[in-house]
Amino acid sequence: MKHRLWALGLTCTTSAWAVPDWTQARIVKIEPERARVTLYHQPIKSIGMAAMTMPFKVAETVKLAPFKVGQKVRFTVTEMNGHLVVDQMEPAK
Numbered sequence: 001m002k003h004r005l006w007a008l009g010l011t012c013t014t015s016a017w018a019v020p021d022w023t024q025a026r027i028v029k030i031e032p033e034r035a036r037v038t039l040y041h042q043p044i045k046s047i048g049m050a051a052m053t054m055p056f057k058v059a060e061t062v063k064l065a066p067f068k069v070g071q072k073v074r075f076t077v078t079e080m081n082g083h084l085v086v087d088q089m090e091p092a093k
């Protein structure tokens, strides 16, 4: 299904169809009660950020319960009200 969406994106020039910019990271800290996760992340190309450890807000759609500190993940960020918010996160190999 994902591949089908990507194929459609190639025929459309609006940024809404841009391929998500997945970034690799390792979980440093999880704070479900604050909807916050601290990640040691690789460079994030879409926003020109170097590799670092930093806390992120997570979107309501991201459930933190299955994740563990030390786990390798990949994630995407979006800007909401001037804050960077993790809007997708999933386990990485």
Ligand SMILES: [Cu+2]
Pocket: 041, 049, 050, 051, 052, 053, 054
């Ligand atoms: Cu950062």
